[in-house]
Amino acid sequence: MISNRHLIGIALIFLMGSCSKDFLDVAPKDQLSDATFWKTENDADLALVGAYGTQTTDAFPNFFDWNEKSSSWESSWNINFMDLMTDNGYSQFIWDGVQTSGNGQVNPSDRNMHNFFKYNRITKYNTFLENIDRVEMDGEKRSRYKAEVRFLRAYDYFKKVMWYGDVPLVTASIVDPQEANLTRDPKEEVVAFILNELGEIAPDLPVQDAIESGGHATRGAALALKARLELYEEMYPEAMVDAKAVMDMGVYELYQDGPTAYYDMFLSKNEGVNKEVIMAVQHIQNEFPSSVMQHLLSGEDGGWSSINAVQGIVDAYETIDGKTIDDPSSVYDPDKPFENRDPRLSMTVRHAGVEWSGRFFDPFNSESNDFHAVAVGPNSGYGVNKYAEIVPTADLLNGDVNVVVFRLGEMLLTYAEAAIESNQINDDVYDALDRLRVRAGMPVVDRAVYDSQEKLRELVRRERRVELAFEGLRHYDIKRWDIGDQVIPGPLYGSRTGSVDPVSGEVTLDDESTRIILEERVFLPSRNYLLPIPQAEIDANPNMVQNPGY
Known part of the structure; x- marks a missing residue:
């Protein structure tokens, strides 16, 4: 089996993907001819690699899912940035594409996450499934390849229904632009399709x-x-x-x-x-790289602090005795909030006083690029440690x-x-x-x-x-528990200010009045936790109806 850690530099994007601006990414007419492909087992191998994702030359390859060049089955952006539109985190740069979704200001013309609605991946999955039977190859291997691509298609539809609700369910290639002006199928039908597909393919x-x-x-x-x-x-x-x-x-x-x-x-x-x-987005330097370190690390380590934790997630961790911080019998001290806590707190959140890269992290030091008020420091006073490690500047x-x-x-x-x-x-x-x-x-x-x-x-x-x-799941949990009105609206808080002893790491916090306020968030129940259908899709397809609240 070909490893996705070794992507092959071929022009599969012309065979499997689409750059069409028409609705549902109608297959372009200048693709590699089916008559010259889909002949050998090697063709099937290459097509499968293309189904998982192809190389880009963008400055942020395979990271931002709103990048039209992105064709990976999943992007690290979806995982690492998704919590920033919840009560767990904050995106301090609007160009990262999630800030307006987090604060409730998203509109149909925003670029953020619009690639979720694109059908370029669905097009290449359908193309694969329609042609793989033409290849002379081992039958068991063919069944496995089909099952893999049906999984990728099911996963893509999973994201679509999670973020948009009703979406067109397309299971065959579309070559006629008029045919592409489809209506949205009920979410329930798409969910049933996903579950049926996953049940059928699992044995293969x-x-x-x-x-x-x-x-x-x-x-x-x-x-x-x-x-x-x-x-x-x-x-x-x-x-x-x-x-x-x-x-x-x-x-x-x-x-x-x-x-x-x-x-x-x-x-x-x-x-x-x-x-x-169980499964991960695979990255390899130079061939299929990730830029996640650039966004996780602060300026002191060469990064941009794009990904911030906020006070809400810090408060969620129990104390080391297994009690919540609002339990008066716990060992929690609000003036020493990082002491005697669930160890996962310091392994997930880069907070004041935590040991990091040979220093005690200090977001209060105005002479450091860890400082919360500089552009490349975590504006909330809290960075994120999950996935983060010090790497050479060239590898950020x-x-x-x-x-x-x-x-x-x-x-x-x-x-x-x-x-x-x-x-x-x-x-x-x-x-x-x-x-x-x-x-x-x-x-x-x-x-x-x-x-x-x-x-x-x-x-x-x-x-x-x-x-x-x-890990990109908090939004889904808020939605299914229907707690958005409880956890989203109002001021979004970061840390209290204070000081960190550079020798001992001891943290001294100022009073509550110094707590960082990052932004004011709103929650609109009428939107039912869904994103807007991109305005470009509404304009291109007279049959496309916008989600409520937009």
Whole structure:
């Protein structure tokens, strides 16, 4: 099987992709002729590589999904930036494309995330599936290739329904522009299609972890996506079954190599031994690079601090004794807020006083490029550590870290939540939560406190927020729990100001009146958590109807 870590520099974009500005990316007439392709097994191999993604020459290759040159099945931008439009984070640069979505000011003419609605990927997946049977090749291999591309198509439709609701369901190539003026199919039909596809293809995909698969879709990935969607659609018994199937496959295991395992599992150096990952966006320097380090690191390390954490996510972490910070019996000290906390806090959020790159991180020092008030310092006073590591300046835009899309940790939380919502609470539920908490250095769940469906629901929602922080899932959770009006509107807060002792790292915070206010956010329930259909699509297609609230 070809590894997506070694993308082949061929002009597959002319065969598989479209640069058409017509609605639904009608296949261009100047593509490679089908008569000269789809002949040999090598053609099928190359086409499969093209289905996963092709090389770009943009300054930010394969990172920003709104980039029209992007053709990767998923982009690290979708994962790393998505929490910035939630109560977890903040995007301090409007050109990064999520700031207006976070503060409620997004409109149909904004460029941010409009590529979610583009059908260039769907076009190449349909083209692949319509032609692969013409190739003379091993039948089992052909079935696997088909299953992989059907997975990619299902995943793309998953994103479309999550962000837009009703969308056109296109399962065959469209060559007539008039034919492309389609109406939006009900979300329920698209969801049913996705779930049916994933159920059908799973047996044709191998049981492998991400190391063995080399970035290809596997049975675990298909069932992980199926379980995720079932959870979001409140199909709790089905989500339990599929999440448990992934948990029991025997090829995935929590990464537990030392006390900082939670942080270490996102580093590129551990990709060859990390069996927690089910599927990830694969990157390789020079050929298919990532620019995530440029956005995670502060100016002191050569970065831009594009990705900020905010006070809300900091407050979500429990204290080391397993209690919430608003519990008066906990060890929480509001003037020493980073002490005696869930270790995942310091492994996820770069806060004042944390050891980082041979120094104590100090967002209050006006003579440093860590300073919150300089353009390249985290404006909130909080950076993000997940995936972040110091790299040479030349590698800030040329990284090789893989960005996780599915991992076993999510499946444990999916199983636990689905069981709780089904009121099937047993030892397996507590065990799933305990495995993640113990790995992080936290105590097991206090069963005397979390002894009911209501209390366990509170716990599993908090665990999802902190365990999966900055992995691109928080918006989906806010939407399906319908808590947007509780967590989004109002001022968005960062850290209190203060000082950091450069020798000891001791943090002294000023009073509450100094807390950083980043922006004022609004939440409009009429929009139902959906993005607007891009205005260009409305203009091009008389049958396209805008989402409510826009």
